Amino acid sequence: MLRLPEFEFLEPSSLEEAVKMHESATEEVAYVAGGTDLFPNMKRRHQEPQTVISLGAIEELSTAPEEVEIDRRRFVTIGANVSLTDVSGNQLVQTLCPALAKAAESVSTPALKNMGTIGGNLCLDTRCNYYNQSFEWRRSIDFCMKKDGDICWVAPNSPRCWAVNSSDTAPVMIALGADFVLMGRGGEQIVPAAEFYNDDGIAYLNKGPSDILTQIRVPITPGSGATYLKLRRRGSFDFPVLGVAVWIRWNNKIVDDARIVLGAVASYPRIIPEAATAIIGTDLDDDSIEAAAAAAFRPSKPMDNTDLGLAWRKQMTKVYVRRALHELRAQTD
Amino acid sequence: MAKLRVTLRVNGEEREALIEPQATLLEVLREDLELTGTKHGCELGECGACTVLIDGTPVISCLALGRACQEKDIRTVEGMADPEPHALQTAFAELGAAQCGYCTPGFLLTAEALLEEKSEPTRDDIKDALAGNLCRCTGYIKIYEAVELAAARMRGENAQPTQEAIYGQQ
Amino acid sequence: MASSESRGADALRIVGTPQTKIDAVSKVTGRTLFADDLKLPRMLFAKILRSPHPHARLTRIDVSKALEAPGVKAIITGADLPIPFGILPVSQDEHVLAPDQVRFVGDPVAAVAALTEDQALVATKLIEVDYELLDTIKSINDGLTKTTPLIHDYGDKDNIHKLINLEFGDVEEGFEEADHVREDVFFFEGNTHLPIEQHASLADWGADGKLTLWSSTQTPHYLHRAASKVLELSPAHLRVIACPNGGGFGGKSDPFSHEIAVCKLSMLTGRPVKISLTREEVFYCHRGRHPVLMSFKTGVDKNGRIKGMHLRTALDGGGYGSYGVASTYYTGALQTVTYEMERYKFQGARVFTNKVPCGPKRGHGTVQPRFGQEVQLDKIAVDLKLDPAEMRLQNLVKPDSTTANWLYVSTIGLGQCIEKVVDGSDWKTRYGKLPYGKGLGIACSSYLSGAGLPIYWNKMPHSGVQLKCDRGGGVTVFCGSTDIGQGSDSVLAYIVAEVLGLELVDIRVVTADTDLTPVDLGSYSSRVTLHTGNAAIEASEKIRDMIAQAVGDKLEVPAERIRLADRRAFDVEDPEVGVSFAEAIQITESSVGTVGSLGSYTPPRSPGRYRGAGVGPSAAYSYSAAIAEVDVDPETGFVSVPKIWIGHDIGRSLNPIAVMGQVEGGVYMGLGETLMEEMAYRENRNLMHRIPSMLDYKSPTTHEMSDVVTYLIEDPDPNGPFGAKEAGQGPLLPIMPAVANAVYDAVGVRVDEIPITPEKVLEAIRKKEQGKEGRYGPKEFPDVPWPEPAQVLPPWEGGDGRETDPPARKVK
Structure with missing residues (x-):
């Protein structure tokens, strides 16, 4: 079973609170709404926020x-x-x-x-089938610049990411x-x-x-x-x-x-x-x-x-x- | 990380569990509440096998946090038989709409939500509603027929499988 | 097993009528326990560390840091399990964990058992492995030409795993006699089973020194053999239980590393150990459809009758042998059983490459050449200006005949299949006459109802059934067969209930447990209905006869007048005179002792005696004909298939509704392979699997699935239980060529390659518009160092099924 890594989960009830939580985070942090983009990415370890701030309880949204x-x-x-x-x-x-x-x-x-x-x-996070892969898969090609690596495998001479x-x-x-x-x-x-x-x-x-x-x-x-x-x-x-x-x-x-x-x-x-x-x-x-x-x-x-x-x-x-x-x-x- | 105590309302029952804080609803159902009727085929939202209903709406339990599903009504395949099988379950069994049976719980719950909304769905309505559930055994046809059969029975009709569904075209 | 057949259709109460499968309610209520649903006290979880390189030598492996990680209880590496295994005796080339060489990205290297799955995962990342990278063998062409490095140190030549060269008559002579000869090259890309259930296994080393392994496997008997060999554990002390499979399709037919690894981890820790693979790992198990490049040279007379066919196939096998030798033979085995063919030559080669090993998928090895054969026939019909359906009908193999390659065909319902789909689709008024972009195409096929020989050579039965009758009137059936969703457990219940006059609910079925059940070889080669069905008939008839004797004696009625029906045993001439089934058992038990019986089945021996004759024979061949209707968007190349008509020769349906499900499911899987499914690798990026996920490996959703009109042709086969043949695999086979032929009818181009993607269709259309050949596909078949051919004369040339010695002809 592919599982989520550990993370701190915060559930602010207002936008101000959410922004404040984001600002005060010392490590990587992500907002989450539906979770259908972030959670698969976290399971594959190409997004690795230590803190996830849920926007679900903010009524005005x-x-x-x-x-x-x-x-x-x-x-x-x-x-x-x-x-x-x-x-x-x-x-x-x-x-x-x-x-x-x-x-x-x-x-x-x-x-x-x-x-x-x-x-x-x-x-939506940009997508690429060199990037939307498990940690093990990405490690096999020594990662890419969007996560953990230096190169864009889509265009290896490119200084930028083409996701x-x-x-x-x-x-x-x-x-x-x-x-x-x-x-x-x-x-x-x-x-x-x-x-x-x-x-x-x-x-x-x-x-x-x-x-x-x-x-x-x-x-x-x-x-x-x-x-x-x-x-x-x-x-x-x-x-x-x-x-x-x-x-x-x-x-x-x-x-x-x-x-x-x-x-x-x-x-x-x-x-x-x-x-x-x-x-x-x-x-x-x-x-x-x-x-x-x-x-x-x-x-x-x-x-x-x-x-x-x-x-x-x-x-x-x-x-x-x-x-x-x-x-x-x-x-x- | 310290475990988290949660209370979930599953199939009308209040269930307490001590879970990993990051556990998905899928994991909580299967591993903490022993509701293994909910299956998993990818854990990435790419197959639909883990579909359950939350407040009557189909969701992908592998992408929902268990902790975020508190104070909601969660319905799994185990809750459909009470104790007599639901009309959908009976029709799926009768028509062989479950072959290996592994994707079946996800289909049943998705179909239940559809019939809640539309008591007389067209074949296209059924295809649209089930388009997020992959089945590798049936080619979906027996599933469509089962949903139609169950829908008819739920409307009070004395419906039976068609001769063509059972024996093919003569 | 003609005795129950002779009961006549009018006497049947269960066979032939729609039944709810005995496990259906359990499945729809979520109560069926699949392997990953199992949980034992103190259970540990395992994870496997896999090779990140496609080809490398292992120079160092250090697990010391990983052993220190929280929760870790045991770690094993290649050194812990040095004995090799493999499904075929001739290809014992796998290790549970690579001892010295890894052969594809995903090859298992080490396994960890820990308190939680997360802890096991963390520990795998702490294992240090040094690799010395080796050059990779990437393709069929590499495998045929590169002599270094060697992926394995065995095989027929360098990186060529297997070479086959068989001649049945002089095809050159056939081509000379022919009015028309054409040669076509086709390619069929590999694809995978994609069962929704990911493989899972649980092993428990008991306090009694015995090991139990629960697994999602289609072949518990072969797993039992492989695991006991590798673990150096007496088979008597290993119990393998196949759980209900959440889809198999051939993908759970090999013994797998993870299954044996959890056994070893359980033995080391003294605790139950479970593993549940991720979807990506399931792609690394694969053993699916081989990529096959093939060349057909066929000569026909002006009526399309085949004077000679020369088939060459080249298979990309991936990193290990698996079923590959059998797969290679299968690419050349069944060409002859559909249309009469006077002479036939088959050359097949399988190469090793540094990709995930291929093996058997639904239609094992016969699917790829069936595509080529049926598309070429379509081209021939166009060349000869013959109706492709009519041409096929005119040239069918006759029942009760033996083919050029010595396969015995008992019954063939293909003619009726063709007639039904032709009528149903309005073929005669619509084929060739639909507006541009719309088309119809026809294709036919055949498949085995069980392989004629087991995987390993032995003279024992292929299937065994044991019955135990209870004084209360219940009957328990024990059989080693494995239900993978096809309904094999139910088949046992139907047959026993039918013969003993009971209701399905009276039958308890215990299957797929090597401790409790007699051996059945497994759920592969569409063998279960025919093999276990016949064994079940034999066992049931023994009970029936015992009861008849004992009850007859008691009632003073001749035994032959005792009938079993409606849960009673009674005098057929005076049905009032009788006893309940429970009483009948008590009477029988009083008379002869405990009431039980055994039945077994071995398929009839095939007439072929040449090397390779073991692949292809079957007790009965099923036949299918399909017509596909397609819409081709000429601007994009997108092909949609709104409707498929399929006729399937089932012999007799034991449960028509289950047969319908198998046919529709076969059409579905065929359609997926036709349009979109492919195992794609990045040749320039470490030979990575490009898309190891459910999102990117495309399998059809409700939106892509066609409407299906099914015709079940019932022409009971004398070898089938109650006349039944298979339905699990055959109906998949005609779909790819039917769609390809329909694409030609729609837009006038040939896509001689599977899958038929929009890119390929559009390219062919563009070429046609530019005045070039409207075709997409491979251009040539590579040079292969074929061995000297084995020459076998067809029956009508006076052959005896053996190789001629000395050869009948000089090799040209």
Whole structure:
């Protein structure tokens, strides 16, 4: 039986208390919400916090999705601890942000979605099949730079880690222009989703260590549409080997604004402005869709560290971007 | 590290145990409470064998801390027979939906939660609900048939396995 | 065992009717105890330290620090258990713990027993081992060509473990006679069983100087032999109990290091010791499907009748022998039992590599060449513009015949299987006519109902059954067979209840315990229903006859008029005259003493007498035909299989519902292998297993599983108990080629390699679009230093089943 190592388990009842606990820890410390990412990683000993701070008892994190007005803009807000099941099954989310509902629905399995939270999926540790392995396996290759070693086996000459951002919901949040509310040492701050991620397999989140993602704010943009397509081997369990999130704002059947974001092809959700540019100002005719697909193909750089081959995954970028855009065009008909 | 005293409500019974503080619910059930009906196939949330219900919702017991499950209603396969087997258990037995029987407890509890929510699930509803439970013996088909049979009986119908399920297509 | 068959189907009350398996309620209520559910007072926990290197010499091992660690009670290394073992007598090449050389990442090196599993784990990390790294043998090609370093110091040549060369008639002559000859190369990647239960074992060295081992094993008898040999313990003092297996599929058929290690640790500590493997360790046990590269050269006449076939196979065996010699023979054994074949030549080679050892998985060794054979037949049908289903139907092996390689086929229901799936799938109106992206494909197969010979040479029965009758009317069945979920315990109960006129609830079944039960060789080669079933019939009929005599005497009715039914023994001509079964036992016991009996079964001797003829014979062959319907996404290459029609020749279903489950389960496992399952290694990174986890080793979920329409063809076989043949393995075999053939029908490309992943399909489609051959697959078969062939004449060429001496032909 694969077991957890020993650790100190803390259960603060407020955000302030949680941050304080994190700040005062002298050794490695981790927050945990659903546990579906952290605990397997701890069992394999590639995350080894001596202290684990549970966010489960902090009530405000569990605020169900609601429609609110902030600074005269309308948002759907979601508490970070809301389970993926409750996000994907929420009527408000399904109506106002169906792409998010779809992305949340596509995560892992029903039982894991009951446990895993939206905040957890957005902060998901980057993945790599040189890294998501047991201690013994990793020791056999003398470890890698993300944990206990010096080298990135995916690209041995690289100074950086190429672990993959494998979140389904993160690309959608960026495409939708969501904001994340963080609580940390300096109090509350609001970070656009697009600025929350770094292209680095190790320092993949752009936040202070003790900062807690507390709330997600998804803006409601009239006349917009969005979707998320996920590529993976099986209809459940599997992380994406490619995610395509597209958001479009229409103005009289013309694309007024757009965002195209690729998941699982880099250490962060990769925004492809040139793909968006290719469709802005068009009525999303076949030519502009092809141009966007081609634009997304070039910067899509999957590495040999997930399921399925990288060359094929790169090719699929074109197919999936094309399909996503066709889907959005069909929605307007 | 010092052991931790916990009280868990399992199958309606208050159970006290002295556990390793980091023990998962799976370990507490199997090793401290002798409820070995809950199985394990990976301990990483990758197979669904250890599924139990917490407050009626399927969860993966290998990824839940035992200590964090206090004050919740935990239901394991042992709690399904009271003492007569649950309609799902009877249907699984009748249709051979349990072959080796190892993944079976996880399927039963997941299916029970589904039927609690939907008394007349479609085949697709069943596939979706059970998509996080791996079975290597049955090809899932006898499991779908058993869930459908149990659902019908739980709705009060006098249902029997179909001829095709038993003998194949003639 | 024709006597119970002669009772006639109308007389059967249990056989052929749906039954709840006798252990089903226990399983669905969570009461069945699997090996890891067992717990004994003062039990210790064991962990194994495994090699981090694919190939190395051990130069130093120091356990002193680990011995000091908290809770540690004992540590053993290779020096503690120097005697080698292995499942086959010809491959005694494993050690419980490596004494001097490690041969794959995961090879066991040391074992620790401690108070807790965590303490044992910590201690393994404190064991110091120095290794001198050796070059690795990574592939079939390496194994065939690299002469140093040697993975083992035995084998047919350098790193080639086994070489086979058999000729049944002159295939060259067949090719000359043929109207059409084609040669195709295929590759089948290795894959693993992935039982949901991880292997676990518990050993207890008793105060009486006897050892008991509980284990998740499919073969307690072979484990008993191996463990007693290595432990230098008399088999009389070792008791092996196979727990119910949480899935086996062949993966729990070898004696494993961890099983014997806990025995030794228990003997050293005087306490019970348990081990429960992690999923990653289960991948390092493996013994699954061999990667096989194969070449088929086949000549046919214009009707697709096979004039000659030349098959070459090359197997990547991994680090140890396991069942590999048998696996190699099996790759060439069953080509001849489906379609008539006038001449046949088989060459097989197995190489050692520094990967996890391969062995038997469902369909053992026959699955890979069946894929190649059935895909090539499909190509031939296309070449000849014949309907692939019709072509197969026209060329079936006849019942009661002997094949070119001297396998005796008693019954063959394959024709009906084909007809059923053809009708059910609307093949005639849909094959070749579906829109681009949709397709149908057909394939057939056959499998053994039990191997004709045991693993080790002996003349003893393959299966023994003992019955004990209670004065109260209960009957206990003792048999060494092991229930791995297939329902073998229930089969014993059905048969005994049927023959003795009892209800299932009256039968207690005690199995898989080497102290209590007569030997049964184990749950492999789909042998249990046929072998134990026949032994159970023999034992039951002895009781029936004893009762008939005693009760007949008492009632003054001739013994032959006494019938057993409805828990009674009565005069068949005047059913009112009779006694209850319990009374019948009491009467019999008063007359002859304690009522018990023994039954045993040995399959009939096969007519083949050449070296290698021991692999392939069976008392009965099951047959399957499948049609797969696929959807291929031509932009991604993704293949989904919405529906499969399968016909299976079961002889007779003892319990149709259990047979249905075996068929559907076989289809499932076949589908997983077809589409996604593979043992993948990183050749440039220490030859690591790329994905030793349930998440990354892909097995189909509910979303990938097809709808299955099953047809059970019942044509009782004279050798089967009540006519029954196997269902556990056969239905898996046609799935891979049926899907591959359907992919061709859908998008016009051939993927001559398993698994059929989207990448491969897309590449083949792209090539076709570029005007190249629309194919993905291996291009050539490597050079192999084949030995001189053994020449055996087929029956119709006047052969006698022996090698011709001198050879009938000059070797070309």
